Amino acid sequence: MSLSRRMFLGGLAGAAALGVAPIVRMRTANANGFPRRLVVFFTPNGTIARDFFPTPGDDFALTPILEPLRQYKDKLLVLDGLDLESSYAGGGGPHQRALASLLTGYELIGQWAGGVSVDQHIAATVSKDRPFKSVELGVQVRFANTMSRMIYAAAGQPMPPQESPKLAFDAIFGQIAGQKDPLGVEKLRRQRKSLLDSVTSELAAIKRELGGQEREMLDTHLDAVRMMEKELTASGDPGGACKPPEINAVGVDPLSPQSYGDVGKQQLDIIHMALACDLTRVASLQWSHGESPVSFPWIGVNSGHHGLSHSGDTNVAGNTSLTKIMTWYAEQLAYFVGKLAATPEGNGSLLDNTVVMWCNDLGKGNNHSRRRVPFLLIGNAGGNLRTGRAIDFGGKPHNQLLASLCQVMGLEDTKTFGNPLFCPAPLTGLG
Amino acid sequence: MHKHLIAILVLAVSGCQGIVGGSGNGGGSGGGTGSTSSGLCAPVTMPALARLTRTQYQATLRDLVGVDIDVTTFPPDDDSLGFAVGATTSALLVKRYAAAAETAAKQADLGTVVGCAASAPQKNTPQGNTIDEKCAREMIVSFGRRAFREPVKQDVADRLIKLYREAVADGQSAEDALRLVLRAMLQSPRLVYRRQRPEKQRAYSVAARLSYFLWGAPPDEALLSLAEKGGLDKGEQIAQQARVMLADKRADRAIADFFRQWLQLDRLDAISKDENTYPGFDSALAASMKRETEAFVHEVLRSGDGKLRTLLTGGYTFVDARLAAHYGIDIGADKSPSVAHRVELDASRRAGLLTHASFLAINANTDQSSPIRRGKFVRERLLCQDLPAPPDNVAATPPDPDPSLPTRQRFEEHRKDPSCKSCHQLMDPIGFGFERYDGVGRYRDTEAGKPIDDSGSLVDTVDLDGDFRGVPDLAKKLAESAQVQRCMVKQWFRYAFGRRESGFDACAIREAQKRFAAADGDLRELIVAIATLLAEADASGSDPAPSSPSSPSSNDKN
Numbered sequence: 001m002s003l004s005r006r007m008f009l010g011g012l013a014g015a016a017a018l019g020v021a022p023i024v025r026m027r028t029a030n031a032n033g034f035p036r037r038l039v040v041f042f043t044p045n046g047t048i049a050r051d052f053f054p055t056p057g058d059d060f061a062l063t064p065i066l067e068p069l070r071q072y073k074d075k076l077l078v079l080d081g082l083d084l085e086s087s088y089a090g091g092g093g094p095h096q097r098a099l100a101s102l103l104t105g106y107e108l109i110g111q112w113a114g115g116v117s118v119d120q121h122i123a124a125t126v127s128k129d130r131p132f133k134s135v136e137l138g139v140q141v142r143f144a145n146t147m148s149r150m151i152y153a154a155a156g157q158p159m160p161p162q163e164s165p166k167l168a169f170d171a172i173f174g175q176i177a178g179q180k181d182p183l184g185v186e187k188l189r190r191q192r193k194s195l196l197d198s199v200t201s202e203l204a205a206i207k208r209e210l211g212g213q214e215r216e217m218l219d220t221h222l223d224a225v226r227m228m229e230k231e232l233t234a235s236g237d238p239g240g241a242c243k244p245p246e247i248n249a250v251g252v253d254p255l256s257p258q259s260y261g262d263v264g265k266q267q268l269d270i271i272h273m274a275l276a277c278d279l280t281r282v283a284s285l286q287w288s289h290g291e292s293p294v295s296f297p298w299i300g301v302n303s304g305h306h307g308l309s310h311s312g313d314t315n316v317a318g319n320t321s322l323t324k325i326m327t328w329y330a331e332q333l334a335y336f337v338g339k340l341a342a343t344p345e346g347n348g349s350l351l352d353n354t355v356v357m358w359c360n361d362l363g364k365g366n367n368h369s370r371r372r373v374p375f376l377l378i379g380n381a382g383g384n385l386r387t388g389r390a391i392d393f394g395g396k397p398h399n400q401l402l403a404s405l406c407q408v409m410g411l412e413d414t415k416t417f418g419n420p421l422f423c424p425a426p427l428t429g430l431g
Numbered sequence: 432m433h434k435h436l437i438a439i440l441v442l443a444v445s446g447c448q449g450i451v452g453g454s455g456n457g458g459g460s461g462g463g464t465g466s467t468s469s470g471l472c473a474p475v476t477m478p479a480l481a482r483l484t485r486t487q488y489q490a491t492l493r494d495l496v497g498v499d500i501d502v503t504t505f506p507p508d509d510d511s512l513g514f515a516v517g518a519t520t521s522a523l524l525v526k527r528y529a530a531a532a533e534t535a536a537k538q539a540d541l542g543t544v545v546g547c548a549a550s551a552p553q554k555n556t557p558q559g560n561t562i563d564e565k566c567a568r569e570m571i572v573s574f575g576r577r578a579f580r581e582p583v584k585q586d587v588a589d590r591l592i593k594l595y596r597e598a599v600a601d602g603q604s605a606e607d608a609l610r611l612v613l614r615a616m617l618q619s620p621r622l623v624y625r626r627q628r629p630e631k632q633r634a635y636s637v638a639a640r641l642s643y644f645l646w647g648a649p650p651d652e653a654l655l656s657l658a659e660k661g662g663l664d665k666g667e668q669i670a671q672q673a674r675v676m677l678a679d680k681r682a683d684r685a686i687a688d689f690f691r692q693w694l695q696l697d698r699l700d701a702i703s704k705d706e707n708t709y710p711g712f713d714s715a716l717a718a719s720m721k722r723e724t725e726a727f728v729h730e731v732l733r734s735g736d737g738k739l740r741t742l743l744t745g746g747y748t749f750v751d752a753r754l755a756a757h758y759g760i761d762i763g764a765d766k767s768p769s770v771a772h773r774v775e776l777d778a779s780r781r782a783g784l785l786t787h788a789s790f791l792a793i794n795a796n797t798d799q800s801s802p803i804r805r806g807k808f809v810r811e812r813l814l815c816q817d818l819p820a821p822p823d824n825v826a827a828t829p830p831d832p833d834p835s836l837p838t839r840q841r842f843e844e845h846r847k848d849p850s851c852k853s854c855h856q857l858m859d860p861i862g863f864g865f866e867r868y869d870g871v872g873r874y875r876d877t878e879a880g881k882p883i884d885d886s887g888s889l890v891d892t893v894d895l896d897g898d899f900r901g902v903p904d905l906a907k908k909l910a911e912s913a914q915v916q917r918c919m920v921k922q923w924f925r926y927a928f929g930r931r932e933s934g935f936d937a938c939a940i941r942e943a944q945k946r947f948a949a950a951d952g953d954l955r956e957l958i959v960a961i962a963t964l965l966a967e968a969d970a971s972g973s974d975p976a977p978s979s980p981s982s983p984s985s986n987d988k989n
Contacts, residue, residue: 088823092820093821094820094821096820111511136523140701142701143507143510144506144509144515145510146511153521153522157519158519158521160507160524161523164504171526187601190601191601191611194594194597194598195611195614195618198591198594198615199615199618202620202621205587206621206626209626210479210626214478214479217520218480218624220519220520220521220522221620224520224522224525225525227522228525228526228529255503255701256701295705295797302705302706302707302708302797302798303705303797303798307796307797317834368823
């Protein structure tokens, strides 16, 4: 597959035609009037704790893995001592439990997590009036099983990420690409609307015929159609920092092992612009899956990540490789944070109004521990986070962090998230 | 019920000492007392609603409008079972349906879709344009019957006609309006979902079950007519029809699809190996490996004796020039380098599927072989014994073997830890027997300067416990095992029903195995037996979603 710059520029016209609303000041907006955004950045297979967690404090010293984020040190909030307690309930293998619990705060119930994921829960409020409720992108996730899914629309309803930057771009910026004539655009819109209506009526008819059985799939289908209808009617005008990303995707095959980093960067570019254009307020990027086979020859790591993550504690070579991998992921994160920081909003930047959460399914790969899972928040979420610190919570269930995240994003009444058994209260001390 | 309960209790306490499902005879007489036209067992149940997998959707559009859509742009289907299942849906998928339907409706040859559109000379001219509302209605009724796999009901037709009228009223040409209706039909939930129909329309469901299983595609008009005339009502008719369909060229696709998934051949599409360890390994070589296995399976099932034994021990294979060089086989300079040629194998070195480079490379690490993965495949997909999930928070972390040791010794080291050993002893000693083949499937006599030890052993099996030496020896043992035979029945059952077997299916599985055994392990007879079970299955609203076992399968390994 190859993408030309022109194709993307075609998409630019499309975005103009689709129309991008000027940034609306909402009640989930900040004091400065700009909305809050949430980005989840997932990497798998645990970390090397001593190379990730700084000594807690207000003026902490950067660890080797966090070194690439040096420039944004005052925007970091490193969270130590959080456990995926909910993943120790229920059934399943360790990677399956971990992925399921990470964003839902629920254990597995049957094959899938028992609740909605925090990003979707937040998106339902903060992104309600945006063309896209949320944007889920992935890099070589490849599979569709329990250890490959972290986003859930509801209990038992996992959401797949889009793994192709080209398709992600087309879906977000190229809605009605190439149509410059407003009448033509209107006509296409009417056409799409009538197609969606047709799908809706058949779904309703089938639901009646089935009489209440097997409704979940049909309900999810119906929700999807409703979302697509909303995407059709989005209107406005792009301006300011909003420009569809210029992506040079020539020769980048989203599934080729060599493209891993390039695909990730393109997906991050797309997320950046979807946020800058206020097309959505919630996004996520999932790198690989719970047993990531990815090797990183470009940094001298020739073995697969999951295999390496089972290196023993005294295996210096193995652990060095793991630190290298995590450091490489931190570089990708720094690339993204740099883009947010360089996007002006009011007197500050997009980063000031965003919280990026770097998360992982495990704390430690070799024993599948879900304790001391590395969480890192970046950005101020409109002044709701006091950054530039490292905190040790000393072993609290991570559901508490998920509940705090809801509060930080403006769902201030949140008392709990996920399975309440593992969430006595939101965390204190983040703000 | 009492027996089920006991079976469940036994499974719950078994752990690694007795693997889940390890008895190979488990499940008791769990078929209940019902009977059907063809057998002694109660009908197997299936969910009332299932989504077409992306592969099935692709085949459906190909059959209906002759357009091949790119389903790699679709989110993959859940593969926890070992086979793709359409048990969930998502916004991303719904958008892909819309995009695929748009492309297919644009590219379709309307004249083939519905005859009355064939001679449409110009768009929307009053004279000579044969497309009108009557033609639209004809398309909805005749094409819709195939697209929705049953006669189109009046209210459904009326809604589609309304779509046509609105498009024309909106100033679209008749042809464009017709294509719009086609586009709606190609993304209609009536096409995308397979519903098990109530008694009156049951025959249509049966036709669709048979065709998606045996052809990987929707029923054609002949099959729908047969269903309508009551030709799929009785067990004997169904078995007869299944044989006819299996003999049809269209069954090639479905057979290849089973083996592609069972052997995880798609992993070769994006496999990567460490350049330093395996210089020269590239995607072209991986593609040659995939072709070898596809050609071999095709030969055995479509031209050969169809026996499981031949798949496991066959003394021949198919290699193109690239793979021949990889294996060190001479195909002769006069042969076309890009075609896979049949070659005889040195029986002491290679025999059957388990010595294919595809299998060996997929079940290996990037920079070494993997006794674990190879043993795991045998344990899970040939013996149908599920390995329990790795323990949570194992007390000790793995030892750090000396990297200069041969693979076998390093993995043996790893098994010294008792908490690892209990499960790894079920995989690794089988995998050690594969050590003659490196991470890309090349034969070797030494590793790290030491001669290869290819002795292996099987424990905790029903009828295979004991030592073996090398894969050809292992393959011979597997080929004669009743446990392996029974496992193949289960694998085909899972593929057909999109779910794992339970105690309630034990009777049906036992009957199918009898037929398979009576045919001396001829897979074609097994496929007919499974097709019959599928056709006679009962839709069950109370059944959980097709791929929802009580907890995720340990097959859920990437």
